[in-house]
Amino acid sequence: MPRENKVVSETPARGGAEPVSELTTNRLSVYLRCLSVLEAAGVRTISSQALAEQFHLNAAQIRKDLAYFGEFGVRGIGYYVAELRRHLRQILGLDRGVRVAIMGAGNLGLALADYGGFREDGFEIVALFDTLKEKIGRRSRGGVLIHDVRDFKKVVRRENVQVAVIAVPAAAAQLVVDTVVNAGVKAILNFTPGAITVPRGVKLKSMDLTVSLESLSFFLAQGENSE
Amino acid sequence: MPRENKVVSETPARGGAEPVSELTTNRLSVYLRCLSVLEAAGVRTISSQALAEQFHLNAAQIRKDLAYFGEFGVRGIGYYVAELRRHLRQILGLDRGVRVAIMGAGNLGLALADYGGFREDGFEIVALFDTLKEKIGRRSRGGVLIHDVRDFKKVVRRENVQVAVIAVPAAAAQLVVDTVVNAGVKAILNFTPGAITVPRGVKLKSMDLTVSLESLSFFLAQGENSE
DNA sequence: TTTTGTGAACTAGTTCACAGCT
């Protein structure tokens, strides 16, 4: 698959290129974190080999993943840490900041709203939404305002919300997702167990606690059988 | 690969069989949830075809996944819902109840401790752990006691903890995981971003919020480039 | 020399399609 001879733009835009697998994009995120650690430690360049050893990754895979997006390395040297980090942030769309709304101001929603780890990565929690009168108008400890879910569309437009996190009871999930989709939000992170459907063109990513716990339970059950 | 002609035990134990992929075990968990829905709706039998259509799954994959563990279906009929559900609960080790401890009584730890969805599936949150004097001895709203992390080993033995959930700040995560491993816990669900290492024989499953959000951000960034 | 970027080889996972059971 031939590549353009000279790429001029900063981070090549991958015109109508092959689709990038989700496994790859997840790893880009991991690489970015590794590079942030290295940059903070003052490391200037790193080879795929060294990166792999230090963070328990595979060198060939790192190179392949990065090669989808351009030729960032220098033969004989490796990658410039700061430069590659900047490229990855751009590829992941983090350079402009990502605006996030959280649906559901229960325990989980409030915990997520106040979780600090996002901000530094380029995410900003701009609003919480709930249906309960007594919660609406209040703020999370961290200061995120709780809106009436009926104002969702309005707030999305005003605050330019790009991602919605679903942290409502399971029974309400599909309805809330529909509301979110209907307001034009194209990316959803779902914490509700159970199947949710979204139309084509909307990206839904689910983190299912129960599935993960049950997978661990399976591991334990198997271990007992065979040991 | 020939299979025993007649399996006598309730749920065949899969002696030294081929390893089951994690993707398969995750799906077992999904199937279990589907069957619970069907059973609650009074459905007695279901074919892989119907199950697949109703829950957006693949019929051949359902059959293959189940076939790792025995011959649960009846040709011409399909699967008996209640029976298959019981088998799956046994395979996943849920029939005896799974005892879970949560490390970190911050927003997230407390939210998880009080999340009701687990109980019905066979999980029980038996303890919270923290290092802060002022939290130790208190309880979550749902009534889970917060222990000193220094008592972890003791409580694990007394309460027969099988799974630990890591909900502490990222900087403390590896240390807490080491404590958990050291106390003999063999299954860990990690919410901390970043690499964690565990010895062989311990199963670590990570739910990385940042990776998921960044994957969504990538999707959005790509969409803008090409549309 | 060192290390990238990448075709080729390999491994894992999914789907097809059908023999065989009920």
Add this chain to the structure above:
DNA sequence: AGCTGTGAACTAGTTCACAAAA
């Protein structure tokens, strides 16, 4: 007839190994 269980075919993902660049 209807549906499972399962080899075979296919697709996706990973790792190898090496030519080419610095």
